[in-house]
Amino acid sequence: NERDEDLGDGAPPQLPGGFVWVIDTDNVYTDMSGWNVTKVELAGLPNLLYPEDPEPEFVHINSENKAAVSLQENNALVIIDLASATVDISFSAGATSLDKIDTIEDAVITLDTSLADRLREPDALAWINDEYFVTADEGDLDGGSRTITIYKNDGTVAWDSGNTLEHVAVQHGHYPEDRSENKGTEPEGITFFTSKDGTGYIFALLERSGMAVVLTVDPADPAAGATYVQALPTLLRPEGVKKVPGRDLVVVACEEDDRGAKTRGGVNLYEYKEADYAAYPMIASELVDGLPIPFSALSGLASATPPGTDGGNLNKLYTIEDSYYDKSRFFIIAAQGPLRPAKITKAVHIKDDNGILKAAFPLADFSNYTLVNDDNTVNMDPEGVAYSYSGGIWIANEGRGTVGDAARPIEMLNFVIKVDEGTGVVEELVTMPDEVNAIQVRFGFEGVAEADGYLVVIVQRAWGDEENPRVGIYNLETKEWKFVFYPLDEPSSQNGGWVGLSDIATLGGGKFLVLERDNQGGPDASIKKIYQIDLDCYEIEDGSTLEKTMVKDLIPEIRSLNGWTFEKMEGLALNREGKVWVNNDNDGVEDNSGENAFWEVAIPSLTIEPEACEDGTSAGVTVPAVAAFATALVAAVFLL
Numbered sequence: 001n002e003r004d005e006d007l008g009d010g011a012p013p014q015l016p017g018g019f020v021w022v023i024d025t026d027n028v029y030t031d032m033s034g035w036n037v038t039k040v041e042l043a044g045l046p047n048l049l050y051p052e053d054p055e056p057e058f059v060h061i062n063s064e065n066k067a068a069v070s071l072q073e074n075n076a077l078v079i080i081d082l083a084s085a086t087v088d089i090s091f092s093a094g095a096t097s098l099d100k101i102d103t104i105e106d107a108v109i110t111l112d113t114s115l116a117d118r119l120r121e122p123d124a125l126a127w128i129n130d131e132y133f134v135t136a137d138e139g140d141l142d143g144g145s146r147t148i149t150i151y152k153n154d155g156t157v158a159w160d161s162g163n164t165l166e167h168v169a170v171q172h173g174h175y176p177e178d179r180s181e182n183k184g185t186e187p188e189g190i191t192f193f194t195s196k197d198g199t200g201y202i203f204a205l206l207e208r209s210g211m212a213v214v215l216t217v218d219p220a221d222p223a224a225g226a227t228y229v230q231a232l233p234t235l236l237r238p239e240g241v242k243k244v245p246g247r248d249l250v251v252v253a254c255e256e257d258d259r260g261a262k263t264r265g266g267v268n269l270y271e272y273k274e275a276d277y278a279a280y281p282m283i284a285s286e287l288v289d290g291l292p293i294p295f296s297a298l299s300g301l302a303s304a305t306p307p308g309t310d311g312g313n314l315n316k317l318y319t320i321e322d323s324y325y326d327k328s329r330f331f332i333i334a335a336q337g338p339l340r341p342a343k344i345t346k347a348v349h350i351k352d353d354n355g356i357l358k359a360a361f362p363l364a365d366f367s368n369y370t371l372v373n374d375d376n377t378v379n380m381d382p383e384g385v386a387y388s389y390s391g392g393i394w395i396a397n398e399g400r401g402t403v404g405d406a407a408r409p410i411e412m413l414n415f416v417i418k419v420d421e422g423t424g425v426v427e428e429l430v431t432m433p434d435e436v437n438a439i440q441v442r443f444g445f446e447g448v449a450e451a452d453g454y455l456v457v458i459v460q461r462a463w464g465d466e467e468n469p470r471v472g473i474y475n476l477e478t479k480e481w482k483f484v485f486y487p488l489d490e491p492s493s494q495n496g497g498w499v500g501l502s503d504i505a506t507l508g509g510g511k512f513l514v515l516e517r518d519n520q521g522g523p524d525a526s527i528k529k530i531y532q533i534d535l536d537c538y539e540i541e542d543g544s545t546l547e548k549t550m551v552k553d554l555i556p557e558i559r560s561l562n563g564w565t566f567e568k569m570e571g572l573a574l575n576r577e578g579k580v581w582v583n584n585d586n587d588g589v590e591d592n593s594g595e596n597a598f599w600e601v602a603i604p605s606l607t608i609e610p611e612a613c614e615d616g617t618s619a620g621v622t623v624p625a626v627a628a629f630a631t632a633l634v635a636a637v638f639l640l
Helices: 164-171 355-362 555-560
Strands: 019-024 036-041 058-061 066-071 076-081 086-092 095-101 113-120 125-127 132-137 147-152 157-158 187-194 202-207 211-217 226-235 240-246 249-253 266-275 282-286 298-303 315-319 329-334 342-350 381-387 393-397 415-419 426-431 445-451 456-460 469-473 480-485 499-508 510-518 528-536 548-553 568-572 582-584 598-601 606-608 621-623 635-639
Touching: 019 066, 019 528, 058 125, 066 125, 086 157, 095 147, 095 164, 125 187, 132 202, 147 164, 147 187, 164 202, 164 211, 164 226, 164 282, 187 240, 187 249, 202 240, 211 240, 226 266, 240 528, 298 499, 298 582, 315 381, 355 415, 355 426, 381 456, 415 445, 445 510, 456 499, 499 606, 510 568, 548 555
Parallel strands: 282 342, 298 381, 298 568, 381 445, 445 499, 499 568
Antiparallel strands: 019 036, 058 066, 066 076, 076 086, 095 113, 125 132, 132 147, 132 187, 147 157, 187 202, 202 211, 211 226, 240 249, 249 266, 266 635, 298 315, 315 329, 329 342, 381 393, 393 415, 415 426, 445 456, 456 469, 469 480, 499 510, 510 528, 528 548, 568 582, 582 598, 606 621
16 A cells, blocks of 8 residues: 555555565466465554554565565564465664764755664665665655665664765765755665676665665675675666676666656666776765765866966866855866766865955845855855966856846846965956846856956857857956857757857867757757857957857767766866866756766867967967777776
8 A cells, every 4th residue: 555645744554554465476477367366464563653554665585485575654674484475573674873964955065964863764675695685764754864774684783874875975976955854865776686706786776866876795794784886877766776687787767757857767777897997987076084075066167277377287177066056166176087087176165255246246236145155155156167377266157037037036147256276265356347237147157268368258048139149258457348149059959948058168379169058958968069169369359250160069979978968068178288078067966867977078189279369370289189988997897
């Protein structure tokens, strides 16, 4: 029986209470009339919270013909002897306590709170051997411990995962901040299998994180516990998981299907084998004081060694998180050369310690939105980031609201700030002319780049009655703007939608790479492209429309990853040696699978011209194509 969650407060008892059928096929597979069916009643068993309403949830059978059954709402587990169709034992799943997790939904991921005596309320379960089994502790009515637990068949808890699953999700950008006050990552499905090389694996599905967490466990000694080994992405809302018999393949079924929200139901297939690199994760954070640096909803991307620089780490990059989170931050990435994953090594809060933002944007003018918090951290929408040749980094903020739209009033303007890389303190502010702000549309600043004494910013979509989005060119010396227009591709998705700009990176010499995308994902995705534009050494006429040349269609490369085709390809970075990286925005895992993509893109014969605008001659260097995905052998891993 499935209880009605809308009846009263949704709590049991709600009869009928449910039971288990034991079906003896007696080796008759062609004629079901030969099957023997026995009903096993579960009502009235000891150690249930609602003995009259057992509500069995999940069942798994071991080689001794013993069935382990979860009674989720009752926070209980039952072992049934199938040969006799009788219950061997029923016992409470118990409770557990966790610390250093996030239990507050405040648009910031902070691992500094705890849960005490939280009921496990297990959902799926799987036998590891004939004596021990493992549960996914999703929770329902009063529980949800965010754990997986290994039990002995006598009801003894042998091991539980503590805060491991929460930390793994945080470390890989898959943590669902909007579920912090509920059940967090919400472990839902689980399976165990032994690979061909004899290694025991647990696959645990985190429903709200769009993730499968892989752990190893010794099938001869499950009580010794499990060890985390890999995180894998799934589609949205993973529910069921199965090992393919006879092959090192695992299949995960994901239930969420909403084309309007750019997500489709489907299955993920993973293969265990030796490979040159782990297909996933592509990016993960390092630990600071034993805790992972929280990140997600990454947007713009920039190299710390763009054309025109000397020295520095060629694999160092910057990225930012967008307005899904408050107390905005930027991050330092170590791209790891050919290895995966790239590492987020540092997170820095943007701070208005000098009062620059407070002075420019008094809160009285934006009464529905707090830009600067009491601790001087800021709540921006960082969408673009760029290296500053005079020190620090530039961050482009996308404005909030559309002029004349009562449903989306203006709450913040578009602007660019320069911040100190070490402290995050705002040092400089660049705003647009009033006449441009007067036609603001909510699709504002996305990417930013500095080159040759200019800031160049791109607007995502057209404003007002204009046909195309603006590219803003700001002279850092004279403090003057001019604007040209970028001709977007026409939408070509089978699902319609729109096309806009995402990021920009300098090639030097007034030339730039631009990332253009549609707002479609999965099989509906059509446009994820890198184009080149030329600003004619910034002598281009104000108000003119640019020409563009396509240098890379990302769709084939995205699909070669064998995962979801991302809607929001948001970041683009290029260093002085011509290495190009891209990343996606996973929307903070809200109505999004959470998959974080970050990889080096092969663009043949890219010409770098860092000094071409200084003396009228080109110092261009043609960079050969880089080999995408080339790595050394790292381990036996699961691939998509």
